[in-house]
Amino acid sequence: MSDLIKKGTVTLFAAALLLASASVVAQQLDVRTVVQKEERVRAESGEIDTRLVPADTVLPGEKVVYTITFTNVGGETAGDVVVSNPIDSSLTYVDGSAFGAGMSVEFSVDGGQSYATADDLVIAEGTVSRPAEPEDYTHIRWTLDGELEAGATGVARFSATVD
Amino acid sequence: MMLPATLRLRMAAAACSLLVLYTADTARAAGVPAGTLIENTATVTYELSGTPISIDTNTTTITVAERIDVVVTRQSPQVLVQPGETDRVILFRVTNTGNGDEAFTLAIDSNVAGSDFNPVPAATSIYFDTDASGDLSPGDVAYQPGDNDPELPPDASVDVLLVNDIPTGPANGDIGRTELTAASTTGTGAPGTNLPTQGDDGVDAVIGTSGGIASEVGEYIVADVEISVSKSQLVSDPFGGSEPVPGATITYSITVEVTSAGTASNAFVRDPIPQYTTYSAETIELNGSPLTDAVDSDAGEFDTSGDPAVVVRLGDLSQADGPQVVEFRVTID
Known part of the structure; x- marks a missing residue:
């Protein structure tokens, strides 16, 4: 009986250790998302400039820009870094806007189950299929080509219009 | 023996072939409804010493503001009238092209520049085409400003009848015009004007490209051919x-x-x-x-x-x- 209790205690302790180490590991990458929109301002020269301002409220038709930043704040190199972002049903992806230095970009049209490059995506309609359009995209995925060394930062970005 | 025979001859005045196309309610023509919250969370996965790890970013939230827009279209062709006729009707349609619920005040103006004669608004000159007959019928409800201003959801429309009498003076071919104006009760003004917290659910309202107000002119033509x-x-x-x-x-x-x-x-x-x-x-x-x-x-x-x-x-x-x-x-x- 006392053996069993001991065993149980040890097991619980081990589980606590695992949780602790997991939370330490999770802090290896610091990630955050920022959303902005374009604002047109007339410069003193009379030219119209666009600049990005925080997007709190938007109108249908306005363009918003999402920026996802990830920084390796730990001491180890991180591998297989992949950023995925769903496209809200109220938004339409702006063709060609997804970008990330040193990252390859793919899209999903099936709710994130499968991904392919924009040129390879097709929509099946009955027995025929057609090339996917930006309005078909449900998710975007960026895959870092190399590894993310300690202290390094990566940025993934895309634009969408409010339907 | 007389065989039954009927003959119908139809005529229409010149230049009456204006065809008004109505865009039926298509999903979200007006855009995402005002008050919608658009949330976004990205997920980052990576591997550390052979262990796969997945973390979510913070969630961003943006609120869809209300855009105030309205369109008035004429539904009747040029209406043929005789001098001295009363209660002649022109049908219009008011459509809420904004993305929020909006009420509109309606107004008639029968002194429109460029007319050969001015029609005379009837004692009650604005009706809703309640029975959808396109003409003034006993079931049609009279419009009372401030009392039954039409409240329209996004993309919805209401058919409105303007009722005028034709004076005795005009000659054959003379044209008289009457104008329906619909203005948002929330506000009108320069496109882009911000009306903080005036939109649906207390979101900001923004005046759209229409200025929140729209007008359309209908024509009567005297055709005593x-x-x-x-x-x-x-x-x-x-x-x-x-x-x-x-x-x-x-x-x-x-x-x-x-x-x-x-x-x-x-x-x-x-x-x-x-x-x-x-x-x-x-x-x-x-x-x-x-x-x-x-x-x-x-x-x-x-x-x-x-x-x-x-x-x-x-x-x-x-x-x-x-x-x-x-x-x-x-x-x-």
Whole structure:
């Protein structure tokens, strides 16, 4: 009986250790998302400039820009870094806007189950299929080509219009 | 024996062929509804010493503001009127093209620049076309400003009737205009004007490209063109006589003539084939020249799309054109 209790205690302790180490590991990458929109301002020269301002409220038709930043704040190199972002049903992806230095970009049209490059995506309609359009995209995925060394930062970005 | 025959002649004034296309409610033509929250969370996965790890970013939230926009379209063609007529109606449609629920005040103006005469708004001059008849009917509800301003969800529309009397003065061809204006009760102004917390659910409202106000003009045209129409028949029986017996042939002759000043535009004759008779193929003539039965480029046809009828288009007809004679034959069954 006392053996069993001991065993149980040890097991619980081990589980606590695992949780602790997991939370330490999770802090290896610091990630955050920022959303902005374009604002047109007339410069003193009379030219119209666009600049990005925080997007709190938007109108249908306005363009918003999402920026996802990830920084390796730990001491180890991180591998297989992949950023995925769903496209809200109220938004339409702006063709060609997804970008990330040193990252390859793919899209999903099936709710994130499968991904392919924009040129390879097709929509099946009955027995025929057609090339996917930006309005078909449900998710975007960026895959870092190399590894993310300690202290390094990566940025993934895309634009969408409010339907 | 008189065989039943009816003749209908329709005319429309010149330049009345304006076709108003209404875009039926399509999903989200007005955009994402005001008050919608658009949230976004990205997920980052990576591997550390062979252990796969997945973490979510913070969630961003943006709120869809209300855009205030409205469109007024005219649904009636140019309305033909006679001097002195009362309660003549022009149909308009007010559509909420914004993305929020919005109420609109309605106003009539019958002193529109460029008119030959000013129609006179009736005592009650704005009605909702409640029964969707396109005309003023007993069931139509009168508009009372501030009392029953139409409240429209995004993309929804309401049909509105403007009612005017026609003064006695205007001459044939004179045009009088009347204008319907719909203005958002939340606000109007320069596009882009921000109205903080004035939108649905307390979100910001922004004046759209319409300025939150829209107008459309409808036209009355005085068309006192007089037209005389007469129809005669000639029976020839198989025995060389003129008895209307089975097998006898009847030749109908319809004469149409403008007898006053003015032009009857797109005039046409449509004469159904009488009961107990059968149309004799390829017998239509206009002013002595044969017209084919087929629906083609010539001015007439034997129309079998509904009740069989002979149709001949006379075009724009004025007194100078003289009498137009349409003939065709039937046999008695």
